[in-house]
Amino acid sequence: MEHKVALVTGGARGLGRAIAERLLDNGLKVCIADIMEETGRAAAQELATKYGEERVAFECCDTSVEQQFSDAWTRCEEQLGKLDLLGGYITGSLLAFERMRSVGDDAPGVGGTVINVASIAAIKTLPFGPIYSATKSGVVGLSRALGHPLHHSLTGVKVLCLCPSLISGTPFLQCAMEKAFSPAVAKALQAAGGKIKPLTVPEVVEAFSKLLEEEVNGSVLVVEAGKEPYYSLPEIPS
Numbered sequence: 001m002e003h004k005v006a007l008v009t010g011g012a013r014g015l016g017r018a019i020a021e022r023l024l025d026n027g028l029k030v031c032i033a034d035i036m037e038e039t040g041r042a043a044a045q046e047l048a049t050k051y052g053e054e055r056v057a058f059e060c061c062d063t064s065v066e067q068q069f070s071d072a073w074t075r076c077e078e079q080l081g082k083l084d085l086l087g088g089y090i091t092g093s094l095l096a097f098e099r100m101r102s103v104g105d106d107a108p109g110v111g112g113t114v115i116n117v118a119s120i121a122a123i124k125t126l127p128f129g130p131i132y133s134a135t136k137s138g139v140v141g142l143s144r145a146l147g148h149p150l151h152h153s154l155t156g157v158k159v160l161c162l163c164p165s166l167i168s169g170t171p172f173l174q175c176a177m178e179k180a181f182s183p184a185v186a187k188a189l190q191a192a193g194g195k196i197k198p199l200t201v202p203e204v205v206e207a208f209s210k211l212l213e214e215e216v217n218g219s220v221l222v223v224e225a226g227k228e229p230y231y232s233l234p235e236i237p238s
């Protein structure tokens, strides 16, 4: 992976920040794309100090807005080179097929890999955020469909998906509790406290690395505390 270029969406903090650091450790160049400008710039600056200014970039954008994401992608490639790896979500996956495509005479990219972070909420019943579960199920479905050999033959791009259980040490769940849930649901969630052992961020980063190393197109890797990460859902026929 050395000298390859990765764009990590949501890389300003939490899991994305830790994944960005792991990729830098592995020799890649990394652009963080995040909506939080101050936090993102600070994270990128810290990483640039550690790994070298020429290996780190930051682009402020809302990755759910295609034009913003596409412009950030262009600026990232101007700074670091053609993208090989994307931590992507829905808009990103579709954009990757357009921008990373290495098949065909007019191919604009060098092929590569997209890793989408969904959640165990897409695999197991989690009642607290039904819309969240629905969107994460969408991410799994999209990743599996785009991860079919048909699409790889047309694009040279692989799509993989990571489904972590609850992670401690990121502000995510607290933010969801404060901003997204009704008081009754937040109370039920707290009452269930302690029943689920949370993962640590480094454990999820390890699972991310496993997914990237094994690189089985269309695969969905689940990671829960106290278990080895495991592939879920049936194999895609080749």
Ligand SMILES: NC(=O)C1=CN([C@@H]2O[C@H](COP(=O)(O)OP(=O)(O)OC[C@H]3O[C@@H](n4cnc5c(N)ncnc54)[C@H](O)[C@@H]3O)[C@@H](O)[C@H]2O)C=CC1
Residues within 6 Å of the ligand: 009, 010, 011, 012, 013, 014, 015, 016, 033, 034, 035, 036, 061, 062, 063, 064, 117, 118, 119, 120, 163, 164, 165, 166, 167, 168, 170, 171, 172, 173
């Ligand atoms: N924290 C947890 O317990 C779990 C988290 N996940 C998933 O892992 C991923 C990362 O989660 P955390 O690191 O915990 O969250 P976090 O809240 O610490 O970090 C998310 C990052 O994404 C950025 N972001 C959000 N919307 C954006 C947008 N539209 N455009 C650009 N940047 C945007 C935020 O600014 C932030 O820097 C999320 O997709 C989450 O759903 C999955 C399972 C469990």
Ligand SMILES: CCCCCC(=O)/C=C/C=C\C=C\C=C\[C@@H](O)[C@@H](O)CCCC(=O)O
Residues within 6 Å of the ligand: 118, 119, 120, 121, 126, 128, 129, 132, 164, 165, 166, 167, 168, 169, 173, 176, 188, 189, 190, 191, 192, 193, 194, 195, 196, 198
């Ligand atoms: C539904 C919105 C958040 C979903 C986060 C996610 O993707 C997956 C979460 C999986 C399990 C969540 C379990 C929640 C348990 C809580 O009741 C409590 O144990 C949380 C304690 C917080 C902590 O950091 O220990």
